[in-house]
Amino acid sequence: MRDIRLLAEPFEPYALVDGFTQAHPGLGGACTFVGEVRGDDGVEALELTHYEPLTLPGMEDLADRAFARFDLMGLIMVHRVGVMHPGEPIVCVCAAARHRRSAFEATDFCMDHLKSAAWFWKREKRATVNGGEWRWIEPRDEDHADLARWSDEGTVARKNSPV
Amino acid sequence: MAPPETDSDAGSVTLVFLGPLAELAGTERRLVCAPLDWSGLLSALEPALAQQVAGARVHVACAGRVLADKTALEARAGDEVALLPPVSGG
Numbered sequence: 408m409r410d411i412r413l414l415a416e417p418f419e420p421y422a423l424v425d426g427f428t429q430a431h432p433g434l435g436g437a438c439t440f441v442g443e444v445r446g447d448d449g450v451e452a453l454e455l456t457h458y459e460p461l462t463l464p465g466m467e468d469l470a471d472r473a474f475a476r477f478d479l480m481g482l483i484m485v486h487r488v489g490v491m492h493p494g495e496p497i498v499c500v501c502a503a504a505r506h507r508r509s510a511f512e513a514t515d516f517c518m519d520h521l522k523s524a525a526w527f528w529k530r531e532k533r534a535t536v537n538g539g540e541w542r543w544i545e546p547r548d549e550d551h552a553d554l555a556r557w558s559d560e561g562t563v564a565r566k567n568s569p570v
Numbered sequence: 571m572a573p574p575e576t577d578s579d580a581g582s583v584t585l586v587f588l589g590p591l592a593e594l595a596g597t598e599r600r601l602v603c604a605p606l607d608w609s610g611l612l613s614a615l616e617p618a619l620a621q622q623v624a625g626a627r628v629h630v631a632c633a634g635r636v637l638a639d640k641t642a643l644e645a646r647a648g649d650e651v652a653l654l655p656p657v658s659g660g
Binding site: 464 | 588
């Protein structure tokens, strides 16, 4: 099973995961990561924009690479776009595999690439005396360091990737 | 009366501005005359925008493909040219 999607509306990650693990009776294990909008530093809202012709095809390509690299039985990769508020889920990655290491690593691999090698632009709105202003989020060095952990991907083609 | 401009306008290329570039351009989409090459793109943009787009961190996609060398842009009528600033990270 493979479920790769962009969603413009709020979603329930654990409902996705339930359906997924029930669809894989006898699987060895599933590793789930759910990312939510952080509410720190007065953040009121987060907006994610994407580019239709590249963003979802890029996620499909990432899923192909995860299946090629790890011994997976299934993969969920669901990402929100649009305006979100603190506490709302942004992303859910769940990898099912016969052995735990593959599930852990595939989830980690997908998250590192979604964070810094996928076509998303984020801006956040913080409370100010004037009622809040939007600010674009710049790339961070840590994201590139996270990505470098997987640089032994070697010759696997990354089609249309930002990096 | 001129026909309404649409994305399928036969003689034009659609520029798509993503992320902070949309804010700088004041719009998400703009129609320009086809064909469009790299120097045509830069001269179609306001100086501040052209300077950003020419910078090493901005990628350009044409018809759904990211160009390895954006200066090799050759957009034809009906193509969509996306201007892609660096993605945001964590």
